[in-house]
Amino acid sequence: xxxxxxxxxxxSIARSKNDRxxxxxxxxxxxxxxxxxxxxxxxxxxxxxVVPSVPTPTSAQFADGISILSRQNDKLKGFDVAPFIDxxxxxxxxxxxxxxxx
Amino acid sequence: xxxxxxxxxxxxTPWARAGCCSADEKKGPRVYSSLADRRRFLxxxxxxxxxxxxxxxxxxxxxxxxxxxxPPTQAAASSTASPVSAAAPATxxxxxxxxxxxSYPEGGAHLPLFYxxxxxxxxxxxxxxxxxxxxxxPVAAAALQSGEIQIVDITGSEVVSAxxxxxxxxxxxxxxxxxxxxFEVIQAISSKDDLKGKTIAVRASGDATDIATRVLLKxxxxxxxxxxxxxxxxxxxxxxxxxxxxxxxxxxxQVQDRVLLEKNNFHMLFDNAGHSECxxxxxxxxxxxxxxxxxDPALHGRADREHxxxxx
Numbered sequence: 001x002x003x004x005x006x007x008x009x010x011x012s013i014a015r016s017k018n019d020r021x022x023x024x025x026x027x028x029x030x031x032x033x034x035x036x037x038x039x040x041x042x043x044x045x046x047x048x049x050v051v052p053s054v055p056t057p058t059s060a061q062f063a064d065g066i067s068i069l070s071r072q073n074d075k076l077k078g079f080d081v082a083p084f085i086d087x088x089x090x091x092x093x094x095x096x097x098x099x100x101x102x
Numbered sequence: 103x104x105x106x107x108x109x110x111x112x113x114x115t116p117w118a119r120a121g122c123c124s125a126d127e128k129k130g131p132r133v134y135s136s137l138a139d140r141r142r143f144l145x146x147x148x149x150x151x152x153x154x155x156x157x158x159x160x161x162x163x164x165x166x167x168x169x170x171x172x173p174p175t176q177a178a179a180s181s182t183a184s185p186v187s188a189a190a191p192a193t194x195x196x197x198x199x200x201x202x203x204x205s206y207p208e209g210g211a212h213l214p215l216f217y218x219x220x221x222x223x224x225x226x227x228x229x230x231x232x233x234x235x236x237x238x239x240p241v242a243a244a245a246l247q248s249g250e251i252q253i254v255d256i257t258g259s260e261v262v263s264a265x266x267x268x269x270x271x272x273x274x275x276x277x278x279x280x281x282x283x284x285f286e287v288i289q290a291i292s293s294k295d296d297l298k299g300k301t302i303a304v305r306a307s308g309d310a311t312d313i314a315t316r317v318l319l320k321x322x323x324x325x326x327x328x329x330x331x332x333x334x335x336x337x338x339x340x341x342x343x344x345x346x347x348x349x350x351x352x353x354x355x356q357v358q359d360r361v362l363l364e365k366n367n368f369h370m371l372f373d374n375a376g377h378s379e380c381x382x383x384x385x386x387x388x389x390x391x392x393x394x395x396x397x398d399p400a401l402h403g404r405a406d407r408e409h410x411x412x413x414x
């Protein structure tokens with residue numbers, strides 16, 4: 001199930017980035033927005049500046065959260081997130097070029 | 103989590119003992135010699151479910167797969183789908199679709215989940231996905247660990263907290279490697295120095311809005327513990343309401359909320375995404391964060407300038 005989910009996710013990221021017209025109605029319904037300009041701005045912001053084509057997780061992405069939360073949570077002091085990151089499924093989808101879907 | 107208690111610090115949950123696992127797995131924590139060993143175990147178990155974090159995270163529960171109605175025919179799928187993928191086709195899936203539940207938080211970063219559902223991409227991959235809006239915090243984490251849902255799109259800080267406490271949530275992908283916020287303030291505030299002594303609203307302590315705010319303040323040379331007060335209002339609606347009522351001067355806001363705030367005389371002081379990993383990436387990697395052409399410069403003015411400046 002996980003490989004299929006990741007295949008779908010990676011293909012969907014690529015296609016949604018290349019299909020603005022098709023994505024806007026989806027986003028409008030998802031966020032329950034009414035104003036088309038807001039929908040367009042939201043789409044442009046997230047596809048252009050937030051969601052990566054290759055969503056590789058890294059330990060560094062969690063460093064801020066661990067640093068800040070460890071002040072209140074002793075279990076997070078020195079916590080290493082690396083063993084919980086598994087990019088093998090993502091890598092498998094990338095090898096088959098799904099991030100280049102049109 | 104239960105069946106995947108492969109790390110010394112992990113524990114077998116009551117849920118795991120209640121019958122989700124094989125008799126062998128119920129005996130106790132399974133010890134893996136390496137991550138590769140653990141992956142082999144994962145891949146050998148077709149019934150495993152996974153998590154994706156706001157970060158897309160994969161957490162692993164032992165919920166049995168449930169047969170669902172067959173996926174739509176190719177003709178039906180193509181009637182709603184965008185042009186057929188030019189990439190290598192995904193694994194051919196036959197038989198009934200696997201029914202799974204996936205949770206998501208609010209925000210435009212999670213569009214790919216909805217796009218995959220609406221355009222038949224999940225169905226093409228043999229999945230019947232139900233999307234559930236459980237937020238990106240503890241509710242979603244609890245639902246995952248109870249087996250109610252199989253994949254969560256959740257805040258990274260929530261996942262590391264759960265894993266540090268003994269869960270076994272595996273991170274598969276990151277949909278939001280940046281803080282997808284702008285920092286909105288009232289008109290009377292025009293610089294970071296004006297923030298001193300002010301109260302800044304976040305949704306909840308330790309959540310993405312809180313982390314993003316603290317990181318941003320630190321990068322601007324402000325001490326969140328001394329220079330400002332950070333107030334967790336607990337509910338997204340309450341946060342926006344307190345801002346609109348003039349009770350609080352400042353907050354991080356997603357772009358759709360930014361439009362509303364700026365119609366009510368707020369303005370952007372900082373762009374969190376401009377402080378992001380995307381903006382700092384080397385030129386060779388910059389394409390990973392690029393979107394389609396035709397973005398409206400008026401809506402991205404300062405952020406785009408900052409982005410270009412970094413890249414140049």
